[in-house]
Structures are given as structure tokens and as C-alpha cells.
Amino acid sequence: MDIKPETPWDSTPDISARIVTAIGRIATVLRSGMWEVSTGEGLNPAQAEILQLLQHRTRGVRLTWLARQLSISAASASDSVAALVSKGLIRKARAEDDGRATALHLTPEGEQVVQRLAHALSFADSAASRLAPAQQVQMLTGLFKLIAELQKTDRFPELRACLSCRHFEPNKYPAQEVPHHCALVNAPLPISFLRIDCAEHEPTDPVSQRRNWEAFA
Ligand code: SF4
Known part of the structure; x- marks a missing residue:
């Protein structure tokens, strides 16, 4: 029988499990x-x-x-x-x-x-703002991707996010550094400016919503 040697890290939960634990603690x-x-x-x-x-x-x-x-x-x-x-x-x-x-x-x-x-929640805002700018964008992108995955399970409530907005034009500029566009302000929309709760948000149709979230996931 092929017995694998034990390592000191065998009992470490998967990264996905630790992400969920960290989000829960936060x-x-x-x-x-x-x-x-x-x-x-x-x-x-x-x-x-x-x-x-x-x-x-x-x-x-x-x-x-x-x-x-x-x-x-x-x-x-x-x-x-x-x-x-x-x-x-x-x-x-x-x-x-x-x-x-x-x-x-x-x-x-x-x-x-x-x-x-x-x-x-300003104490948490201050903590997040102390992360390096590139790390903040990386984390925001990761959280959007996680929300996109959760949207597939229908467990996530409706958000006034760019990805479900009729003004959002995904990949309008393919292969560009900033590929997305907001038609309301008529300007390219960098990932670092994607909104989670935008007062100007207008829901798009369910098919486009699903396509946007799935493209982002
Ligand atoms: S910034 Fe606001 S209006 Fe523009 S796409 Fe995002 S949610 Fe829609």
C-alpha cells in the first residue's frame, strides 16, 4: 500500500476554508x-x-x-x-x-x-486603507469574484453593483488595461472604481446580469 508520510501541515484547512473563516471573523x-x-x-x-x-x-x-x-x-x-x-x-x-x-x-x-x-465602521475602513493600493485593488477584485461565484448559487441578495447595472458595458475596450465602460458617465471604468452600491444604478435584465457576473467570476 502506498502510505504518504505525514507533514506538520496535514491538518491545515484548505485555503478556501480559511478564506471563509477569515471573512466570518471580519x-x-x-x-x-x-x-x-x-x-x-x-x-x-x-x-x-x-x-x-x-x-x-x-x-x-x-x-x-x-x-x-x-x-x-x-x-x-x-x-x-x-x-x-x-x-x-x-x-x-x-x-x-x-x-x-x-x-x-x-x-x-x-x-x-x-x-x-x-x-x-471607520476603524475597519482605516485598516483597509493602510494596505498598499495595489493590494486593495487585488482584494476588491477577489471579493467581486467571490460575490460573482455566490451569485451563481442565488444566495446573494440583489446589489446596486456595476455588474448588475444597465449602464455597465463589459469589455467595451477588449485587451485594454481598462476594458469596461460606464455609459452613464460615458467613461472607461477601471476595476478599482467598480461600485458595490451605486446610487445611480439601474438594474439590467437578468440575462445580462448573469452574463456580467459569470464573465467576472
Ligand atoms: S458606476 Fe453606477 S451607473 Fe455606472 S455602471 Fe456602475 S453602477 Fe452603473
């Missing part, structure tokens, strides 16, 4: 940073996240969309929204595209709370 630290600040605002983490999701959404959002983004049930999202409405941080209005539906918007007070919450 997520825990970020959640705890957000928890500290949101508690100071009298909010639980889900309520804080809802306020952040509503920022820069001038047309408002539906309850079902919020539930999908938070990966929680519509009933739980509804409880959190009711609490935020009673605190005066969210208001309900008729949806622009369907008069029978309700859209949720931030109130001016909610907007102020979101701006204060934005500082909750």
Missing part, C-alpha cells in the same frame, strides 16, 4: 462595531441595517425587498419597520410605480442617524 468584528453605535442610537442591528439600506433610495423600497436583503422573513422585517416608523426614522408613502403598494423612505431624522452610523 463580519463578526464589523457587526460588533455596528452594534456598539446602533445601541447608542437605541436601535437593534436589524433596524440599523434597514436605515442604511434606505439611504440614497429616492424612490423608496418595498418591505419584501428589505426582507430579501436582510435574509429575514417578511414578518420580522415588518416588525423592525414598524419600530422605525414609530421612532420617526422611516415614513411610508405610495410607491411611484404602483399606487396600491407602499414604499419605505428615510425621514430627515432617519437620514441623520444613518450619517452617524456611517462612522461605526
Whole structure:
């Protein structure tokens, strides 16, 4: 029988497993940073996240969309929204595209709370900004690729990212250093400028979305 000799590293988990562990640990630290600040605002983490999701959404959002983004049930999202409405941080209005539906918007007070919450993760932002610029681009690219892989499993909620935007023109300049283009600003779009949450984002059709994410993965 062919017996392989043991090495001191045999029990080391695969790199993929360690990537997932590292992301999980970072997520825990970020959640705890957000928890500290949101508690100071009298909010639980889900309520804080809802306020952040509503920022820069001038047309408002539906309850079902919020539930999908938070990966929680519509009933739980509804409880959190009711609490935020009673605190005066969210208001309900008729949806622009369907008069029978309700859209949720931030109130001016909610907007102020979101701006204060934005500082909750500045410690992590500072840590990331201390990485060498080339390493930051490499890491951003790797994270986009990981999100692209997760998109294939339908486990990732909808993002206002370039890769799902109708203004995104992938590989408009093949073989160039900056191959992609944003039609909204009519300019080449370097990887280092790809957005994860762009206020000007307009969803493209599902086929183009899938093609963009798969091309990037
Ligand atoms: S920058 Fe904004 S508008 Fe341009 S492609 Fe990306 S998401 Fe779309």
C-alpha cells in the first residue's frame, strides 16, 4: 500500500476554508462595531441595517425587498419597520410605480442617524486603507469574484453593483488595461472604481446580469 508520510501541515484547512473563516471573523468584528453605535442610537442591528439600506433610495423600497436583503422573513422585517416608523426614522408613502403598494423612505431624522452610523465602521475602513493600493485593488477584485461565484448559487441578495447595472458595458475596450465602460458617465471604468452600491444604478435584465457576473467570476 502506498502510505504518504505525514507533514506538520496535514491538518491545515484548505485555503478556501480559511478564506471563509477569515471573512466570518471580519463580519463578526464589523457587526460588533455596528452594534456598539446602533445601541447608542437605541436601535437593534436589524433596524440599523434597514436605515442604511434606505439611504440614497429616492424612490423608496418595498418591505419584501428589505426582507430579501436582510435574509429575514417578511414578518420580522415588518416588525423592525414598524419600530422605525414609530421612532420617526422611516415614513411610508405610495410607491411611484404602483399606487396600491407602499414604499419605505428615510425621514430627515432617519437620514441623520444613518450619517452617524456611517462612522461605526471607520476603524475597519482605516485598516483597509493602510494596505498598499495595489493590494486593495487585488482584494476588491477577489471579493467581486467571490460575490460573482455566490451569485451563481442565488444566495446573494440583489446589489446596486456595476455588474448588475444597465449602464455597465463589459469589455467595451477588449485587451485594454481598462476594458469596461460606464455609459452613464460615458467613461472607461477601471476595476478599482467598480461600485458595490451605486446610487445611480439601474438594474439590467437578468440575462445580462448573469452574463456580467459569470464573465467576472
Ligand atoms: S458606476 Fe453606477 S451607473 Fe455606472 S455602471 Fe456602475 S453602477 Fe452603473
